[in-house]
Amino acid sequence: MKSILVTGGAGFIGSHLCDRLIGRGQKVICVDNLFTGQRSNIKHLLDNDRFEFMRHDIVQPLLVDVDQIYNLACPAAPVHYQRNPVKTIETNVIGVYNMAELARKVGARILQASTSEVYGDPDVHPQVEEYWGNVNPIGPRSCYDEGKRCAETLLTDYHKQNGIDIRIARIFNTYGPNMRPDDGRVVSNFIVQALKGLPLTIFGDGCQTRSFCYVDDTVSALIGLMGWTGAGAELPANIGNPEEITIHDLACLIWDLTSSKGKTDGYPAIDENLPIDDPRRRRPDIDRISAMIDWKPTTDLNRGLELTIAYFRSYFKKNM
Numbered sequence: 060m061k062s063i064l065v066t067g068g069a070g071f072i073g074s075h076l077c078d079r080l081i082g083r084g085q086k087v088i089c090v091d092n093l094f095t096g097q098r099s100n101i102k103h104l105l106d107n108d109r110f111e112f113m114r115h116d117i118v119q120p121l122l123v124d125v126d127q128i129y130n131l132a133c134p135a136a137p138v139h140y141q142r143n144p145v146k147t148i149e150t151n152v153i154g155v156y157n158m159a160e161l162a163r164k165v166g167a168r169i170l171q172a173s174t175s176e177v178y179g180d181p182d183v184h185p186q187v188e189e190y191w192g193n194v195n196p197i198g199p200r201s202c203y204d205e206g207k208r209c210a211e212t213l214l215t216d217y218h219k220q221n222g223i224d225i226r227i228a229r230i231f232n233t234y235g236p237n238m239r240p241d242d243g244r245v246v247s248n249f250i251v252q253a254l255k256g257l258p259l260t261i262f263g264d265g266c267q268t269r270s271f272c273y274v275d276d277t278v279s280a281l282i283g284l285m286g287w288t289g290a291g292a293e294l295p296a297n298i299g300n301p302e303e304i305t306i307h308d309l310a311c312l313i314w315d316l317t318s319s320k321g322k323t324d325g326y327p328a329i330d331e332n333l334p335i336d337d338p339r340r341r342r343p344d345i346d347r348i349s350a351m352i353d354w355k356p357t358t359d360l361n362r363g364l365e366l367t368i369a370y371f372r373s374y375f376k377k378n379m
Contacts, residue, residue, distance in 0.1 A: 060109075062086045062124065064167075066117050066158065067131035069096030071237050072172070072230070075278050076129060077101060081110055083282075088123055092116040095134045100237045117154035118146075121161060127285060128169040130158045133207075135174070137200065137334070138243030144202035151206030152213065159217040162224070170226040170285045171214050173295060175341060176204045177229060185342040188229070188295050198336040211295060218293050226284050226292060231299025231343045235274030235363060236370035246271065246364070249310055250371050253317040263333030265307030270342045272300035273363035276356040283352035291351070299343035300356040316364050 063080055067073040068089030073096065080087050086109045089101055093114060104110040115121060117132045133150045134140040140147040155171065162169040178186045179194035194204045211227055218225045234246040252259050280298040304312075310328060348354050 060084055060086055061126040062088070063127045063129065064088045064090060064123060064125040065129045065131065066090045067096060067133065067172070069093060069098060069101050069112070070131060071100075071135070071235075071239070071242075072233060072274060072277060073129075073131040074100035074237050075235070075274050076131070076281060077104060077110070079278050079282065081107060085109065087111070088113060088125060090115045090117065090121065090132070092132075095136070095139050095239065095242070097237075097239065117157055118149050120157050122164070123161070124165055125167050128158055128162055128167050129172070129281065129285065130155065130169060131172040133172070133203075136242040136244050137203070138241070140203045141199055147202040148206045151203075151210045155210040155213050159214055159223060163217065163221050168224040168226065168285065169214065170228060170281065171210055173211050173227050173229045174203070174207045175229055175231040175297070175299065175343065176200065177208045177211065178338075179204060180336060180338045181340065184340050185301065185344045186297065187344040188297060188347055195336050199334075200336050215293070226287070227295040228281055228284055229295050229297045229343075230277060231297065231341065232269050232271050233274050233277045233299075234271050235367050237274070238367070240371065240374065245269065245306060245309065246313070246367065247371075249313040250317065250364075250368055253313055254368070254371060254375065258329045259310045259314065260329050260331055261306055261310055262331045262337065263306075264330070265310065265328070266305055267333070267337065268303045268305050268340045268342065269309070270300045270303050271309075271360060271363070272298070272356050273358035273366075276300070276358050280348060280352070280354050283354050284348065287351045289351065291347070294347070296348040296351065297343040297345050298348060299345065300360075301342055301345055302360065303340075303342045304360070312361070313364060313368075316361070317368055
């Protein structure tokens with residue numbers, strides 16, 4: 060039985076990761092400052108003898124004796140990480156430094172949750188790990204984009220200089236239960252608006268593309284990557300679904316799956332200006348992670364959206 064630290068463990072992906080690790084018989088220490096994480100995501104685990112919750116901000120040092128560290132601590136939705144950009148940078152630099160120091164002191168393997176945002180608005184499509192990206196260093200998204208790029212650099216240099224055992228996961232768009240209804244990400248936005256019978260807000264012309272991976276598949280890849288000990292384990296690995304869809308088509312699909320069609324005449328769509336530096340295309344090349352752990356997403360987009368819609372229906376029923 061390993062002792063595993065999950066920072067950001069009360070958040071969207073982190074809470075699913077905690078669930079999976081507990082289900083695998085591990086001991087989990089969940090650390091979260093609850094800035095965007097929700098205690099309700101982990102409430103069912105609080106009475107488990109192998110689960111411990113600590114309210115803590117990783118910008119402050121932490122010393123716990125663990126075998127593995129999954130560092131997922133950082134707001135991931137623009138509406139949240141742009142609310143306090145300096146804090147976002149601190150989390151991705153000072154916070155990652157603290158987690159790297161912890162890994163060095165206790166001899167733990169550390170997995171850093173990086174992001175597809177390190178590729179910026181990419182000139183290379185699909186995005187391969189060797190691509191260095193097209194990122195605006197002073198734009199409204201740079202606190203997150205450049206923060207994650209710096210986190211990758213910091214961990215890589217810790218690996219080279221201090222010999223710590225690292226993994227870097229570049230996570231592409233992930234969706235599923237435990238997303239916050241106010242997190243501002245496109246899947247949750249569309250579902251919440253559709254369930255309320257509101258027009259769906261499409262930024263730009265809707266022709267921009269994304270690739271959406273269901274959270275269970277993302278968690279499987281994270282655990283697999285953490286366990287990989289072969290060649291290139293320290294190199295960044297894309298985790299995402301290579302199936303690409305336009306935002307317009309995603310809106311139509313969610314509108315249909317929520318049975319919202321009958322609520323108004325016609326398909327509602329509001330065109331808004333595209334946010335600054337918003338990527339036009341986004342799709343991962345997953346050859347590296349597939350070669351490492353024989354992984355690929357298995358959840359069909361329709362099925363994943365059905366499960367996510369069911370979650371939000373239940374959420375609103377409980378909180379109305």
